[in-house]
Structures are given as structure tokens and as C-alpha cells.
Amino acid sequence: MSRDVQPLSVRRDRASARSPWLPFSMLAVIEFITVLDASIVNVALPSIEAEFGFTPQALAWVVDAYLLAYAGFLLLGGRAADVLGRRRMYFAGLALFTVSSLVCGISQDAAQLLIGRGFQGLGAALVAPAALALIGDLFTVESDRNRALGIWGSMAGIGGAAGMVLGGLLTTADWRWTFLINVPIGIGVFIASSRLLPKIGRTTTSRLxxxxxxxxxxxxxxxxxxxxxxxxxxxxxxxxxxxxxxxxxxxxxxxxxxxxxxxxLLPTHLFRRPSLALGNVVIALVGVLLFATFFVVTLYMQRVRGFSPLTTGLLYLPINASMWLGSWLAPRVIGALSPSGSLAAGLFLQGAGLAWWTSVLTVDGNFVFTFLVPAMLWCFGLGLSIVSAFVVCTSGVDAEVRGAASGLATTTYQSGGAIGLAVLVAVADSRTGELLAGPAGERPSEAAALVSGYSASLLVGVVVAAVGVALALLARRLTSATPAAPETATQ
Structure with a gap:
């Protein structure tokens, strides 16, 4: 065994004597700012378009450049965390993310902004799987690890809601602050993490x-x-x-x-565990329900209800509070039902919320009954599903491949979201266009046609949730029937 590859128990230096919750708080902040950065810029897009003269198609690249780099490099980032060291990749990704945020904030033309956004996504792809793998290193007791994953998962809901609200507030001053806000946060987390995180080096002698x-x-x-x-x-x-x-x-x-x-890059023995293989399929479906539904719902609030971006962000607060509650309760539900059982329950609740939405969504109906309550039910199930899915995909994985498993889970999650977003938007647009192209006497109002399109896309979400429930229950059955074989680091 080489000098820089040692068992984790040997390398937990004096930082391990402290409670793991303090260093974990830094990892939770990382999840918060990476999700925040994916949503905060949406509110600033009109201001960016006005300053740099983007066409509508080119403007989409302000979002897509980040998401493509993020999702595209996650597999590499996850395995690099194992081979090169999780702490090393964590700090490299955090530094790149912070510097790129500064580049975006001071960019003088469209090209500089898009390049900065791409490197932001690359930084997030390096730091996110390393942070997730470090959670497994910090918490050796399963109940504590599940609780930490519950808090970590809730950061997605908090970051998404904060992004909408902060985006509205910061854009009123200058759109550049939607990027520059990451700089002091990134520097503070970098300094604190350097003092708090245990010095965990490489966990394998494998090459990248x-x-x-x-x-x-x-x-x-x-x-x-x-x-x-x-x-x-x-x-x-x-x-x-x-x-x-x-x-x-x-x-x-x-x-x-x-x-x-x-x-x-992906050790093949990872896929010998049925729960992990099926878990990565289901977590892609969870990504579909998260990214696509939030996008459709945001359009409904602004295009049909006529809410401003800031009002939309504020209305998301109770919805995301429900998501946080589902994430916070997830470890207890996992303890009662098993990770796969908890995942099935979360997906069932999501399907119920989406079915309710589909049946009652209107142009000007009672907002609480036709929107807010089903949204909160869906988001509670979403919070439960996200945490449970990541537990299914990362539990029982050896330290030598924990980064690869984390990178794989995050990749399928993000990729599922991108694919689902494209499909559900296509369904909504197709239905809306079909209604508006009808005979003049039978043609509904534009708002009514939009609602019909959004309802059709949410109905697709119900089907996705039902498929996810079936696969999660199958994973639970296979896990119960087949004792888990011990993992090895060899292929």
C-alpha cells in the first residue's frame, strides 16, 4: 500500500475528534450554492438580454452552458474524487466555481459570460460528487449518515426557493450580483473547510x-x-x-x-447490486419530476397568473418548506420502510400531488385549492424521494468507489432532469399549439390553452411517478430477497 493511500480510519487526524456535523455544514452550503446558481440566474435573464443583446435562442445558453458542463463532467468529477483524493477535488472544484462566478459577474460581453458559466458548471461537477462522498466519510453510523443526507437533500429545496427570491431582489440592483454573491460565500466556505474537513487523501491506487x-x-x-x-x-x-x-x-x-x-471510470461491480442499478434508474425519474415540474409550474405562475418574478419566488417559499419537511423526515421514514420503501412512498405522494394538480388546475380558480395544496403535497413527496434515492444509490458502497457512485447518481439525476424538461415542455407546447390552431369559434383563450398544455405535461409526470413507484418496490423486493454481497475494489 502506497504512503498516500491508507484506510480512512488511519487518516482521520485530529479533525475526526470533533463532531462531524460542523464540517458537514460546509458540505451542505456547497449543495445550497450549486442549486442556488442554477435557479437565481433565471430571474436575471431579461436584464442580461438587454445589456448584451442576446437573441432568445442565445439567451438560453446562459442557463444551458452551466447545466451542460455540470451534468457532462459529473462522472469524471466523481471518479477523480476517488483516484486523486476527495478533499483535493473538493477544494479544486470550489475554487474554480468561485473564480468563475467572479468572471461572470465582471464579464464585459456575451462570450465572457458564457465561458464563465461553462467553467462554473465544471467547478460544480468537481465539488458536488466530492462533497457527497465526503458525507459518507464523515458519518460511519448509518442512522447519522441518513440524517445528514436528509439535511443535504433539503438544501436543494432551500437553494431553489432562495434563488428565485434572491434573484428578484439582486436583479433590482444589478444582474451581476446574482453571480457575485457566490464569491464571498465561496471564499468563506473554502477557508472554513480547510480548517474543518478531515485530511482524507486518495482511497484507491487505481488510475483515472x-x-x-x-x-x-x-x-x-x-x-x-x-x-x-x-x-x-x-x-x-x-x-x-x-x-x-x-x-x-x-x-x-x-x-x-x-x-x-x-x-x-465506473467500476463494474457497482452494478452487481440490484438496488444500486435500479436506484440509478429511479433517481433519473426523480430528476424528471423535479426539474421539469418546477419549470412548468413557474411558467404557469408568470404566464397564466401574471405574477412577477419576485412574487413567484415568494410563493415558492411554502412549497419549498414542504420539500424541506419531506427531506428532514426522510431518515425516519427510511428507518421504518427501508430506503427503497421510502423512495416508493415519496414517488407515490408526488404522483398523488401531480394527479390532483392535473384535475383542478385552472386559469383563475382558487389559488390555494387548485395550486398551493397539491404543490405542497408534490413537494413533500419530492423531498422524501430525493433523499431516499441518494441513500439507495450510495449506501453499502466501499470508500474506494464512493466518489464514483456519488458521481453516477448525480449524473443520472441531472440528466433525467434535462431529458424530462425537454419532453414535458414539448408535451405542453404541442397541446397548447393544437388548441390555439383550432377553428376560430372553438378556439380557447391563450391562458386556457396554456393551462391545458401544462395539465397535459403534469399528467406525464403522474405516469413517470407511477413507473418510479413500481421500480422502487422492485428494488425493495430484490434487496430483501438477496443478501448484499460484500463490495470489493477490484473489477
């Missing part, structure tokens, strides 16, 4: 599969780019079909590489 990383990252980026652009240029256009074909070839080559490489 750079060729596999190139294939996987390229394939994911091309796939997500094709999905994003297909909404504007058409799903069956020549460019879309070509992009999908290239993505298929790259991802196919990535799978072959993982099956044949001596030290693959």
Missing part, C-alpha cells in the same frame, strides 16, 4: 481512466446538447438526428470501454 472519461463526458454533453436544441430546431431535423446518432456512438463506446478497461 482518461479515455473513458473523454468518451463518457463527450457522449453526455452531445446528448444533452441535442435534447436542449431539439426544442428549437425540431426533434426529427437533420441536425437533431445527427447529434443523437453521435451521442449514441460515443455512449456506446463508453459502455464498451467500461466493460473492457482494466481500471474503468
Amino acid at each position: 481512466d482518461l479515455f473513458g472519461a473523454l468518451l463518457g463526458t463527450s457522449g453526455l454533453c452531445v446528448l444533452l446538447l441535442a435534447i436542449t436544441r431539439a426544442q428549437d430546431i425540431g426533434w426529427l431535423s437533420g441536425q437533431s438526428l445527427t447529434s443523437f446518432a453521435v451521442a449514441l456512438v460515443l455512449l456506446g463506446a463508453f459502455v464498451v470501454r467500461q466493460l473492457t478497461a482494466a481500471e474503468p
